Amino acid sequence: MDVKIDILTLFPEMFDVFNYSIIGRALNNNILDINTVNIRDFTKDKHKKVDDYPYGGGAGMIMAVQPIVDCIREVKTKNSGNVIYLGPRGRTFNQSIAKKLSREKELIFLCGHYEGIDERVYKYIDMEISIGDFVVTGGEMACIPIIDSICRMVPNVLSSTESYTEESFYNGLLEYPQYTRPECFQEDSVPKILLSGHHENIRKWKRAKSLIMTRDKRPDLFEKISLSKEDQKLIELYKEK
Incomplete structure (x- = not known):
């Protein structure tokens, strides 16, 4: 036990x-x-x-x-x-x-x-x-x-650590937007970057969207975050995407 x-x-x-x-x-x-x-x-x-x-x-x-x-x-x-x-x-x-x-x-x-x-x-x-x-x-x-x-955070309760380490609040941020099939629903499509297979670009997109969503939805949480130089660049890069 x-x-x-x-x-x-x-x-x-x-x-x-x-x-x-x-x-x-x-x-x-x-x-x-x-x-x-x-x-x-x-x-x-x-x-x-x-x-x-x-x-x-x-x-x-x-x-x-x-x-x-x-x-x-x-x-x-x-x-x-x-x-x-x-x-x-x-x-x-x-x-x-x-x-x-x-x-x-x-x-x-x-x-x-x-x-x-x-x-x-x-x-x-x-x-x-x-x-x-x-x-x-x-x-x-x-x-x-x-x-x-x-x-949920006790080892082996969830199928993998990824199941909770990327969830909202675990690292002080809201979770990035997520999508599943179908790829297009009523002319509303999944962001192309998630279909690209380029793992590093996907990682950057997820980080940027997590930061932007936290800034916009929970500014109280965002104020507590120490932004790296990469974070600042990613926010600027993806702010309108």
């Missing part, structure tokens, strides 16, 4: 999505081991409650400290990875974080729900990640795309 991931959640069934497509194949091939652990199984409340009203008043319910901490402690006996909480205080998730986490052999994800978690749980959390400045129903909604993004 290359990577072991435990997900602490109140809704394990939400992660059935990982049984399909690329991640499902990696699970079947024992490249990944993704487990869900139901936090509710660790509550000492006879009614299986895992939440309660907040001290000091306020809207909604708060996930209680006891079942979460006991759940973390139990999982830690089998998984030594960092505990990652999906919450609003964390760093906004991006490809750089995904790369870093994809190198870990063990990870534990904690999914909050309701209005959040008891503050005392933070003592047991190593890292907090957010997917952006908006509200979702629970941490499960954030956890799914994060785990998917991480697992």
